[in-house]
Amino acid sequence: MKKIGVIGTGNMGxxxxxxxxEAEVLKPKDLVITNRTLSKASVLKEKHPGIQLAASAVEVVHQADFIFLCVKPLQIHSLLQGIKHHIKKEQLLISITSPLSVAQLEAEVKGPCARFIPSITNRVGSGVSLLSFSETCSKEMQESLQKLASSISEPTIIDNDITRVSSDIVSCGPAFFSYLAQAFIxxxxxxxxxxxxxxxxLTENMLIGLGELLGKGIYTLPTLQEKVCVKGGITGEGIKxxxxxxxxxxxxxxxATHEKFAEDLEEVEKQFGHPY
Structure with missing residues (x-):
């Protein structure tokens, strides 16, 4: 098993x-982690004693095979300045943020890179994760990352030009539909x-059941609507x-999300000096 390094232990990290x-694809000893505020990473080590707590990002780089950058987009550039000269060609650097492309990351570190955009649904081994790979990322590295992703999600390789909309659906979607469900209530x-x-x-359990129907392939979204919506019935009036x-x-x-994304891209490009 490869040693997994995680820099940044906020929500997604x-x-x-x-x-x-929880999926038992990794054991605590397979992980080395750090955070800018070290006490936040310490909480995870206390919960999972075998995890190795590193004092710095450089220490993570020295020990990990795969290095996950789980920090905010505008924090990545300064972070890279401190670690990029310690990264070796056989290591894979992975960003989890959408406004930074693998091409920008690769140009900065001169080595293999990937992007892994997770979803909160991955916490229960469900949903999708979005993957992109740099040109220097070997087939073996790609397969290893896909295997790691598949243990908690349905990994999907995407082109750079649909990154934002894919992330809107996969990562932001749970928040959007949670808002709609609360408005429904x-x-x-x-x-x-x-x-x-x-x-x-009633609403939460309805949504759980809906997910089960879709997950088991019993219905698609259109066929499910057809089954429930009887012509001339109450559901039909609601659909109207x-x-x-x-x-x-x-x-x-x-x-709106794409306009905000354009702003984020502009800020990231100022830092990296490379187009998205």
Whole structure:
């Protein structure tokens, strides 16, 4: 098993670490981790004593085969300045952030790189992870990373030009649909006699069941709607409201995320001096 280094133990870094441990694809001894605030990484070591806690990012680089950069996009450039001269050609550097392309990363470190964009759904070994590889990334490295990704997700290799929309669906999607589910609950509570606790229980379990139906391939999204929506029935009346009132809502959503992404790209390009 390759030694996995994780620099940054915030939300996504922690999700990756705990997902791999829970899936038993990694043992604590396979991990070396660090964080800018070391006490945050210490919490993971206390929970999983075999994990090695490194005092610095350089120490992680010296010990890991795969190095995951789990920090914010605008923190990566300064981080690389401190570690890039310690990275060897046989190591794979992996970013988990969408505004930084593998080409930009590769140009900076002059070695094999990859991008691994996870989702919160990976925490239960479900959902998708998005992968991209640099030109110098060997087939063996690619297969090893895909194997690691497949233990907690459905790894999907994507082209650079669909990175943002893919990440919107995979990574942001759970938050978007969580918001819609909460609005659904509030609508039920405000217009009927149901209480919020009951409405929440019913909605959460409905969503779990919906996921099971899709996951087991019993229905697709369109066929599921057809099965529930009986012509002239109550569901059909609800669908009419959705058709009339959602309108271009999701068009606006993707426009908004892409506008913010363009801003992030501009800031990253200022740092790296290389186009996305």
């Amino acid at each position: 922690t999700i990756l670490i705990e997902s791999w441990l 509030e609508g039920a509570v405000d217009t009927t006699k149901i209480d919020k606790k009951t409405a929440t229980i 409201v959705l058709e009339a009132e959602t309108g271009e809502m999701f068009h606006h959503l993707f426009h």
